[in-house]
Amino acid sequence: MQIIKDAFLTACGHSFCYMCIVTHLHNKSDCPCCSHYLTTSQLYPNFLLDKLLKKTSARQISKTASPVEQFRHSLEQGCEVSIKELDTLLSMLSEKKRKLEQEEAERNMQILLDFLQMLRKQKVDELNEVQNDLQYIKEDLNSVERHRIDLYRARDRYSMKLRMLADDPIGKKPWSSSTDRNFGGLFSTSRNASGGLPTGNLTYKKVDSKAQMSSPGPQRKDTSISEMNSQHMSQSGLAVVRKKRVNAQFNDLQECYLQKRRQLVNKSRVKEEKDADVVQREGYSAGLADFQSVLSTFTRYSRLRVIAELRHGDLFHSANIVSSIEFDRDDELFATAGVSRRIKVFDFSSVVNEPADVHCPVVEMSTRSKLSCLSWNKYTKNHIASSDYDGIVTVWDVTTRQSVMEYEEHEKRAWSVDFSRTEPSMLVSGSDDCKCRAATFSGDCSNSTAPVSEYHFNGRITCIPFFCR
Numbered sequence: 182m183q184i185i186k187d188a189f190l191t192a193c194g195h196s197f198c199y200m201c202i203v204t205h206l207h208n209k210s211d212c213p214c215c216s217h218y219l220t221t222s223q224l225y226p227n228f229l230l231d232k233l234l235k236k237t238s239a240r241q242i243s244k245t246a247s248p249v250e251q252f253r254h255s256l257e258q259g260c261e262v263s264i265k266e267l268d269t270l271l272s273m274l275s276e277k278k279r280k281l282e283q284e285e286a287e288r289n290m291q292i293l294l295d296f297l298q299m300l301r302k303q304k305v306d307e308l309n310e311v312q313n314d315l316q317y318i319k320e321d322l323n324s325v326e327r328h329r330i331d332l333y334r335a336r337d338r339y340s341m342k343l344r345m346l347a348d349d350p351i352g353k354k355p356w357s358s359s360t361d362r363n364f365g366g367l368f369s370t371s372r373n374a375s376g377g378l379p380t381g382n383l384t385y386k387k388v389d390s391k392a393q394m395s396s397p398g399p400q401r402k403d404t405s406i407s408e409m410n411s412q413h414m415s416q417s418g419l420a421v422v423r424k425k426r427v428n429a430q431f432n433d434l435q436e437c438y439l440q441k442r443r444q445l446v447n448k449s450r451v452k453e454e455k456d457a458d459v460v461q462r463e464g465y466s467a468g469l470a471d472f473q474s475v476l477s478t479f480t481r482y483s484r485l486r487v488i489a490e491l492r493h494g495d496l497f498h499s500a501n502i503v504s505s506i507e508f509d510r511d512d513e514l515f516a517t518a519g520v521s522r523r524i525k526v527f528d529f530s531s532v533v534n535e536p537a538d539v540h541c542p543v544v545e546m547s548t549r550s551k552l553s554c555l556s557w558n559k560y561t562k563n564h565i566a567s568s569d570y571d572g573i574v575t576v577w578d579v580t581t582r583q584s585v586m587e588y589e590e591h592e593k594r595a596w597s598v599d600f601s602r603t604e605p606s607m608l609v610s611g612s613d614d615c616k617c618r619a620a621t622f623s624g625d626c627s628n629s630t631a632p633v634s635e636y637h638f639n640g641r642i643t644c645i646p647f648f649c650r
Contacts, residue, residue: 184238188230192223196230317442321469423480430479437475441468489533491517491540507555510562514543514579518552518567526579546582548575554597560605568595574610576622586622590635599647611642 187199195214197205202224205213212219239254256262427434445468504519508529516526526544550569558564563580572591575584593613601607609619617636 184234185230186234188227188234189224190227190230191217191219191225193217193219196227199224313446314439314442317439317446317468321442321466324466324469422483426480426483427476434476434479438472441472441475442466444468489536491527491532492538504553505555507557507565509557509565510559516555516557516565516579518555520551522548522551524548524552524555524565524567524577544579544582546577546579549573553595556599556608558600558605559602564600564605566598566600566608568598568610568612570594572612572614574598574608574618574620576608588620590618590620591616596641596643597645599645601647607647609645609647611645613641615639615641617642617645 185196185198188196189199189202190196191202191212193212193215195212197213202213203221206219206221210218210220445466501521502519503517506515506517508515513529514526515529516524518524524544524546525542527540527542532540548567548569550571550573552567552569554568556566558566563578564576564585565579566574566576568574571589572593572595573587573589574591574595576586577583578585591610591612591614595610595612597611599609601609604621606621607619608622609617611617615638617638619634619636
């Protein structure tokens with residue numbers, strides 16, 4: 182409540198602000214306190230109360246005001262100040278101003294210094310990272326150059342022996358055994374690396390049969406050279422196309438290469454299992470060999486080919502939008518789910534190898550709500566988790582087609598669910614309620630969960646994969 186301004190006294194003895202009581206009397210002709218009949222002619226100035234209120238207001242201002250405001254207020258009230266006192270005040274103010282400016286300049290310099298130090302540290306880290314990357318590239322360049330020279334030398338030796346075989350049909354058999362021994366492994370490796378090239382033995386047999394069928398003399402030699410030239414031209418054209426693909430996606434490939442090389446250094450103390458699909462060569466690092474496999478696969482294929490089409494039709498549900506597709510642990514089965522409120526499990530080999538107008542699922546489970554996401558357990562083959570539009574996360578047993586665990590911890594629609602890749606009983610889910618929840622389930626038929634861990638975010642969570650180290 183504010184202090185009364187311009188206090189006026191009524192005939193019944195009550196005091197009000199002049200504007201307040203006048204406004205009231207325009208609407209009603211009575212006192213707001215006692216309801217006694219009252220008009221504007223019965224209002225009288227209350228000088229004593231008004232003086233007391235002004236003194237009280239001044240004391241309150243002096244208590245809450247700063248020294249500068251109090252000094253200004255004193256000057257406004259007509260306080261007498263001598264010239265000597267003013268000079269003293271001015272010198273004190275000048276000194277205070279100089280001190281404040283000095284502190285402000287020091288603060289600004291400290292902020293600038295901190296920024297420059299942080300910037301230097303960041304750039305030094307970037308420089309070290311670039312130097313390390315250049316060292317990786319230098320090592321890999323030397324390694325690739327050595328292997329390229331070895332391959333060229335082996336190719337030249339093999340081409341020379343093929344020409345000698347074409348010129349000297351009598352020595353076919355001795356050269357055949359020598360060729361098989363020396364180059365069978367090389368071309369076998371090439372076949373594995375490039376997806377099925379013929380081995381040295383088969384190549385020799387084809388050349389040998391051509392040599393027997395063709396006429397002797399220079400004509401056979403010319404034919405062999407022309408075939409080699411045409412093959413070289415086709416290989417050159419293929420190399421140009423593959424280089425164009427590399428240039429088009431150079432930035433992404435660069436990030437992939439550096440990521441693999443850095444990961445190799447970070448995990449140098451950990452013994453990694455060698456991937457059977459990656460060609461390991463002497464002198465190659467695991468990261469370079471892995472990237473070479475990625476690069477070869479990327480440049481070898483240029484389009485996707487449809488091998489099968491699954492018609493996800495349902496006679497009883499017109500809405501057939503599929504919101505999630507998930508493969509099982511062994512990539513033998515895959516499950517689909519969506520707005521039809523059904524989880525359908527299909528056999529992958531049957532869908533691919535047995536074309537049909539409508540494929541029937543091997544397992545089908547009904548749910549109460551529309552489904553948004555599926556996640557198959559990475560260890561337990563018959564467990565699959567689902568999240569739905571009601572915020573419920575359910576773990577199903579595909580074998581029994583029953584619910585193993587169900588928890589209703591989300592307040593809104595749950596968009597994502599995922600099993601842990603290291604702990605089979607742990608899963609995580611995200612929802613429109615801006616919460617991420619992690620839970621564990623027993624795996625039996627008790628339908629119980631352990632206490633849930635909850636993490637809050639600033640926005641809706643639509644995808645939340647589970648990564649564990």
